[in-house]
Amino acid sequence: MYLFIRALAFSLCLGLPASWAADSGWLTSTQNDHAQVQLSAESAESGTVRLLLDVRLAKGWKTYWRSPGEGGIAPAIQWQTPVEYLNWGWPTPQRFDVASISTQGYQGDTVFPLTLRLPKNESHLSGTLTLSTCSNVCVLTDFPFDIDLTEPAPQNFDHAFSRAMGSLPLEEGVFSELQAGYLGGELRLSALRAEGWQKPEIFFDVPEGANFSKPQIRVDGTRLLATVQVTDGWEGSAPDMNGQLLSLVISDGDLSQQAAVSVSHAIPNSTSSLGLGSALLFALMGGFILNLMPCVLPVLAMKLGSVLQMENRACAVVRRQFLVSASGILVSFWALAGLMTTLRLSQQAVGWGIQFQSPWFIGLMALVTAVFSANLFGFFSIHLGSRATTQLATAGGQGNSSHFWQGAFATLLATPCSAPFLGTALAFALAAPLTDLWLVFSALGIGMSLPWLLIAAFPAIARLLPKPGRWMNRLRTVLGVMMLASCLWLLSLLLVHIGTVAVVGLAVALLLVMLTLTGAHYGRRAMLTWSAVLLLTVGVALTAGALTANGWRSPMTDRVAWQPLSEQAIVQALRENKRLFIDVTADWCVTCKANKYNVLLHDDVQQALSQPDVVALRGDWTKPSTEINEFLQKRGAVAVPFNQIYGPGLPSGEVLSPLLDRQTLLNTLSHAKE
Numbered sequence: 265m266y267l268f269i270r271a272l273a274f275s276l277c278l279g280l281p282a283s284w285a286a287d288s289g290w291l292t293s294t295q296n297d298h299a300q301v302q303l304s305a306e307s308a309e310s311g312t313v314r315l316l317l318d319v320r321l322a323k324g325w326k327t328y329w330r331s332p333g334e335g336g337i338a339p340a341i342q343w344q345t346p347v348e349y350l351n352w353g354w355p356t357p358q359r360f361d362v363a364s365i366s367t368q369g370y371q372g373d374t375v376f377p378l379t380l381r382l383p384k385n386e387s388h389l390s391g392t393l394t395l396s397t398c399s400n401v402c403v404l405t406d407f408p409f410d411i412d413l414t415e416p417a418p419q420n421f422d423h424a425f426s427r428a429m430g431s432l433p434l435e436e437g438v439f440s441e442l443q444a445g446y447l448g449g450e451l452r453l454s455a456l457r458a459e460g461w462q463k464p465e466i467f468f469d470v471p472e473g474a475n476f477s478k479p480q481i482r483v484d485g486t487r488l489l490a491t492v493q494v495t496d497g498w499e500g501s502a503p504d505m506n507g508q509l510l511s512l513v514i515s516d517g518d519l520s521q522q523a524a525v526s527v528s529h530a531i532p533n534s535t536s537s538l539g540l541g542s543a544l545l546f547a548l549m550g551g552f553i554l555n556l557m558p559c560v561l562p563v564l565a566m567k568l569g570s571v572l573q574m575e576n577r578a579c580a581v582v583r584r585q586f587l588v589s590a591s592g593i594l595v596s597f598w599a600l601a602g603l604m605t606t607l608r609l610s611q612q613a614v615g616w617g618i619q620f621q622s623p624w625f626i627g628l629m630a631l632v633t634a635v636f637s638a639n640l641f642g643f644f645s646i647h648l649g650s651r652a653t654t655q656l657a658t659a660g661g662q663g664n665s666s667h668f669w670q671g672a673f674a675t676l677l678a679t680p681c682s683a684p685f686l687g688t689a690l691a692f693a694l695a696a697p698l699t700d701l702w703l704v705f706s707a708l709g710i711g712m713s714l715p716w717l718l719i720a721a722f723p724a725i726a727r728l729l730p731k732p733g734r735w736m737n738r739l740r741t742v743l744g745v746m747m748l749a750s751c752l753w754l755l756s757l758l759l760v761h762i763g764t765v766a767v768v769g770l771a772v773a774l775l776l777v778m779l780t781l782t783g784a785h786y787g788r789r790a791m792l793t794w795s796a797v798l799l800l801t802v803g804v805a806l807t808a809g810a811l812t813a814n815g816w817r818s819p820m821t822d823r824v825a826w827q828p829l830s831e832q833a834i835v836q837a838l839r840e841n842k843r844l845f846i847d848v849t850a851d852w853c854v855t856c857k858a859n860k861y862n863v864l865l866h867d868d869v870q871q872a873l874s875q876p877d878v879v880a881l882r883g884d885w886t887k888p889s890t891e892i893n894e895f896l897q898k899r900g901a902v903a904v905p906f907n908q909i910y911g912p913g914l915p916s917g918e919v920l921s922p923l924l925d926r927q928t929l930l931n932t933l934s935h936a937k938e
Contacts, residue, residue, distance in 0.1 A: 285304065285415055285418040285419070286306065286307065286411050286412060286414075286415040286417055287302060287303060287305065287411060287418050288301075288302055288303040288410070288411055289302065291393075291409060293406070295405060296397065296403050297322075298325045298397065298399070298403075299320070299325065299395060299403075299405060300319075300320050301317065301319050301320070302316075302317075303316065303318075303393070303411060304316045304411075304417070304418045304421065305417065307413040311381055311382050312380070312381055313379070313380040313382055313413065314380075314421075314425055315378040315379070315380060316375055316376070316425060316428060318375050319339070319370070319374050319376070320372075321370075321371060321374075325399045326367075326369045326370060326371045326397065327370055327395060327396060328367065328368065328369035328370075328396055329354060329357035329370070330352070330469065331468065331470050332367055332369060333365075333366050333368045333476075334475065335365050335367050336367050336369060336396055336402070337396035337404065338396075339393065339395050339396070340393075340394050341391045341392065341393050342391055342392045342394065343390075343391040344391050344392075345382060345386060345388060345389050345390050345391065346382070346383055346386075347381070348380075348381045349380065350378065350380055351378065352376065352378050353376060353377040353378065353379075353428065353432045354376065354432065355375070355428075355432055356433050356467075356513060356515050356520040357369055357370060357513075358371065359478070361478060366478040368467050375424070375427075375428040376428070387413050387414050388410060388411065388412060388413060389413055390409065390410040391409065392408045393406070393407040394406055432522075433520040433521050434519070434522070436521065437519075437521065438457065438514065438515075438516065438519050439455040439457045439523075440457065440458060441454075442454070442455050442514075443528075444525045444526070446494070446506055447898060449493060450491060450492070450494065450898055451491070451505065451527070452489070452490070452491055452898070453466065453488075453489070453491075453512075454489055454490075455487070455488040455490075456487050457487075457488065457516070458486055459486075460483075463516060464481055464483065464488050464514065464516045465515045465516075466513070466514050467512060467513045468492070468510065469511035469512060471508060471510070473496060473503050474495070475494070475496065476492050476494060477493040478492075479492050480492070480915055480916040505527045506527055506528065507526070507527065508527050509524050509526055510525050510526075510527055511524045540700055540703065544704060545707075548710060548711040548714075549711060550708060550711060551707065551710065551711020551712035551713075552715075554711075555712060582719065582720075583721075585667045586719045587716075587717075587720045588668050588671070589668065589670050589671035589716050590713035590717050590720065592671025592672040592675070593712050593713045594706070594709035594710065594713060595668075595709075596671065596709070597706065597708050598702075600705060601702050601706075604701060605698055621850075621852075621885070621886065621887055623758055623761035626754055626761075626852070629754050630755050632673065633747055633748075633751035633754060634751045636673075637744050637748040637751055638744075638778065638781060641778070641785075643781045671713075675709075675712065751774065752774075755767055755771050756851075758770075760851060779791050779794060779795055779798075821865075822865060823870050824864075824870060824880045825880065826880050826881070826882040827879065827881050828881070828882070829882060829883035829891075829895065831895070833879070833881055834846075837879040837910070838912075838915065841877075841912050842879050843877055843910065843936045843937055844878070844880075844881060844909065844910040844911065844936075845873055845878060845879075845880050845881070845929075846881045846883070846907060846908040847881070847882045847883070847905070847906075847907055848882075848885055848896065848901075848904050848905065849904055849905055850885040850886045850904050851884075852886065853905060859905050859907075859923070859924040862924070862926075863925070866926055868926070869926060872929075872930055872933055878933070883895060885904050905924070908920065909929075909933055909936050910936065911937055913935050913937055918936075
């Protein structure tokens with residue numbers, strides 16, 4: 265008995281310092297047996313008080329961050345003591361998603377460090393902590409407290425306070441660059457971290473009057489990209505966030521950083537993670553591949569004709585001609601860079617090939633190709649009255665102008681084409697500073713000029729070609745037919761602008777003019793011969809089409825129930841756990857046509873896109889469209905074709921290559937179902 269009394273006394277002695285310390289002890293509530301809190305303080309003579317709020321929750325319960333999200337209430341203290349200054353430290357939170365509701369908060373044991381400033385000679389710190397805790401139900405509990413500041417701080421207070429401060433997000437050091445853009449109810453965030461990202465999370469201080477969805481995060485190399493849908497919380501119109509200063513915390517594992525970023529109209533995208541060096545490399549490759557696209561083929565053929573018709577293939581002459589053509593390509597890309605700069609400075613939509621949305625530009629290009637075609641047929645030559653008099657439209661002129669304009673014309677015909685690497689480089693350029701834009705467009709020009717520069721560097725290649733002869737006249741005719749086909753294709757692009765009757769009338773008038781010029785230049789017999797060839801070609805095409813209709817009509821018929829493209833349609837389909845295939849196209853886009861006939865009209869693709877859980881959306885950019893502009897801009901795209909697939913397995917969407925691959929499309933669509 266004596267030993268028991270001594271042990272009890274000794275234990276009480278050990279507990280005395282705690283009772284004398286400046287803390288509240290562990291506070292509980294009869295209405296809430298799953299939470300307990302303790303407040304402890306250390307007072308300084310200057311009136312500054314460091315305070316620790318320790319919250320312990322039972323398993324399965326949580327409380328909330330300073331910005332709870334779609335539900336919950338952040339911890340708060342109603343002070344009875346006059347507090348002149350309060351700095352509440354918030355540790356990095358966690359995200360909780362329950363029943364489509366996303367909240368931000370804490371589980372288990374969480375310690376909040378607070379710093380207060382009190383009036384001098386204030387000896388007590390009192391108030392009521394209101395704590396919201398949730399599991400299957402939510403409980404709001406009040407914990408009154410009173411701390412005697414004349415008592416010493418609890419043992420190891422300094423260590424506990426330092427540890428609590430260490431749980432707060434850093435002010436810098438986790439990421440080096442942060443951008444935010446907002447358009448049409450969608451917030452996009454981009455953050456760069458040199459070490460790369462492992463398990464990134466983003467926690468927003470949601471502005472008043474706004475409601476943020478759970479961020480859709482993906483990592484592109486060293487860049488984090490996040491997309492957040494913003495509403496007013498009542499399924500109404502999205503609030504305007506442009507120009508607002510957005511506060512947030514970005515974490516990656518045990519590290520986190522507090523930051524504030526100004527929201528702008530510019531939408532960050534994945535291409536910015538390329539860096540200027542990679543963008544220039546992509547531009548070089550994309551520009552080179554343009555030479556292989558069907559858009560540029562007629563001009564390359566015309567350039568080939570200019571070499572074949574040279575009687576004197578002196579190295580110096582060949583080198584000069586191809587260097588001048590390359591300069592025409594480069595100057596044209598600089599002109600396009602100037603156009604894009606003007607559009608950006610005037611806050612207009614920018615994109616690759618947008619000039620083909622203008623019927624006047626298409627008409628001008630059709631006229632130029634018709635003139636080139638007539639010249640190749642030998643109907644006439646255009647001479648410039650200058651010391652460097654040359655034939656503008658002939659392929660065999662020895663002056664500089666024809667070769668320069670061949671390069672420029674090749675560039676203009678290349679703009680409705682989208683090639684691999686090209687879209688990535690253009691997206692970087694049109695979102696980058698203007699100096700980078702000009703550098704990327706210069707790289708595109710150099711890339712497209714590479715074949716021309718190769719011959720300029722090794723002009724002896726031209727000597728390997730056959731010598732001129734009578735067969736050259738036949739070659740000029742073939743080149744003229746190719747250019748005429750390009751002219752008719754350009755006229756077809758006017759269908760949506762002036763109608764079928766007008767386009768057919770222009771095409772017939774053009775062919776009649778060509779036949780008339782043939783009769784005037786080569787005689788009536790030649791005109792009748794070409795008329796017969798034309799009628800025979802049309803007849804054979806119609807007959808072959810009729811005879812093979814059963815073989816090609818079914819697989820070449822588009823049986824997909826395409827719906828108009830809109831952001832609302834995407835959101836609605838994702839809510840219904842459906843997959844989406846998005847196709848943004850244009851009549852003037854040659855690559856779009858290749859995708860359509862080579863991939864989209866195949867039976868297996870048609871069947872996949874017609875499944876009950878697949879929604880097919882199509883946007884037409886043939887004419888200027890604000891909706892299409894905004895849609896592409898949100899996704900960092902500036903050219904068509906643009907194809908993207910969404911689904912339960914791809915909630916952030918996956919962008920496909922400009923040149924569609926049938927198997928890749930089907931595999932991605934299947935993956936989106938998971």
